[in-house]
Amino acid sequence: MSDVTILAPSPTLTVTVEDHPQGSEIHVHAGGQGVWQARMLRRLQVPVTMCCVLTGEVGRALQHLLEDEDITVHALTRDGRGSAYVHDRRGGERIVIDEERGDPIGRHDLDDLYSAMLSSSEDSQVVVLSGPAGEETIPADFYRRLAIDLRAAGKTVVADLAGERLRAVVEGGVDVLKVSHEELKADGLVTATTDDEIIAAMQRLRADGAGAVIVTRASDPLLLTDGDRVIAVSPPPFEENETRGAGDSLTAGVIAGLVRGEPLRDAITLGTAAGALNVTRHGLGTGDADLIGSLRTKVAVREVPRRDAEGREQEGRVSPDGLAALADPEEDS
Numbered sequence: 001m002s003d004v005t006i007l008a009p010s011p012t013l014t015v016t017v018e019d020h021p022q023g024s025e026i027h028v029h030a031g032g033q034g035v036w037q038a039r040m041l042r043r044l045q046v047p048v049t050m051c052c053v054l055t056g057e058v059g060r061a062l063q064h065l066l067e068d069e070d071i072t073v074h075a076l077t078r079d080g081r082g083s084a085y086v087h088d089r090r091g092g093e094r095i096v097i098d099e100e101r102g103d104p105i106g107r108h109d110l111d112d113l114y115s116a117m118l119s120s121s122e123d124s125q126v127v128v129l130s131g132p133a134g135e136e137t138i139p140a141d142f143y144r145r146l147a148i149d150l151r152a153a154g155k156t157v158v159a160d161l162a163g164e165r166l167r168a169v170v171e172g173g174v175d176v177l178k179v180s181h182e183e184l185k186a187d188g189l190v191t192a193t194t195d196d197e198i199i200a201a202m203q204r205l206r207a208d209g210a211g212a213v214i215v216t217r218a219s220d221p222l223l224l225t226d227g228d229r230v231i232a233v234s235p236p237p238f239e240e241n242e243t244r245g246a247g248d249s250l251t252a253g254v255i256a257g258l259v260r261g262e263p264l265r266d267a268i269t270l271g272t273a274a275g276a277l278n279v280t281r282h283g284l285g286t287g288d289a290d291l292i293g294s295l296r297t298k299v300a301v302r303e304v305p306r307r308d309a310e311g312r313e314q315e316g317r318v319s320p321d322g323l324a325a326l327a328d329p330e331e332d333s
Contacts, residue, residue: 002049002072003259004041005121007146008034009113009132010102011050011066013058013084017097024090030065032083033160033248034130038071040252040274044289046259049074049124051116053105058082074120076112083133101134110142117146121155126255129159129169130248140164147172156258160251163187170209176264177210178251181217195304198223199230212264214254216247216275221300224268229303233268235276236298250275253292269299 014031038048049072083102088095158176159169162183181193189201202213212226221232253274257267273295
């Protein structure tokens with residue numbers, strides 16, 4: 001039994017060449033959004049099942065790598081080209097040698113993947129919908145239908161998506177939606193990335209079907225709303241080594257908190273700590289659970305002041321007693 005089931009349609013075989021005092025060092029891992037989320041959840045001692053399509057010889061290698069990380073894999077196997085990349089980091093910067101997004105998932109395999117998600121998530125508290133390696137891998141409507149059916153089954157649905165898949169999952173209904181400010185802008189949901197415009201977009205997404213919305217903003221504090229109020233969450237500052245995977249670590253940390261029964265406004269601090277630690281590391285979706293717990297105490301939370309139609313700041317600062325109340329969503333009722 002897994003507390004969390006993740007849709008990871010097309011995991012990626014990652015090959016990264018690093019510098020070593022005695023020559024080159026080659027690292028081979030499973031990667032991709034859903035994998036990085038699953039890896040961090042396992043670091044936080046949360047049992048995870050990952051539903052995916054594994055393709056060709058790349059898929060056969062991925063099966064072993066995922067199982068070695070103690071991730072339960074519900075995989076559909078097929079022939080063809082799997083998702084993979086080769087990157088060179090010997091000079092300090094990540095240089096793409098080659099990348100392959102893999103073949104689109106066919107109609108029959110999509111049907112089987114859908115069924116696999118429904119059956120694997122029967123005993124899970126939370127279901128995570130993550131994106132594929134390529135834009136053509138899986139149709140967006142798959143996410144809309146799956147969100148509807150999972151929520152009807154009483155599951156908490158968390159989505160970390162953008163573009164057509166974001167719009168589809170919001171239409172279907174999602175409990176927690178995580179997106180970056182760059183993705184909001186690329187999707188035309190904002191034209192600028194000011195606080196007011198991002199908050200307006202977050203409220204529109206809630207009106208359209210998202211229960212709560214988290215927007216990450218690179219080095220700026222992330223924003224969270226699950227009602228009228230918006231909070232800004234700031235991680236402890238670290239020198240960045242690798243930003244890729246930080247957002248997925250954040251999502252995983254939030255999910256770990258939810259699985260433990262924490263309100264979202266508490267769980268966001270665990271996610272923020274996990275994402276902050278990940279930027280210091282070469283390994284994506286990695287980190288020590290005890291250190292993440294310690295860093296959590298250094299995460300700063302404040303309420304974002306509300307503004308009226310003329311842009312004037314309204315009452316809304318956090319009082320000494322009010323900071324604790326941020327953890328209680330009933331306060332918005």
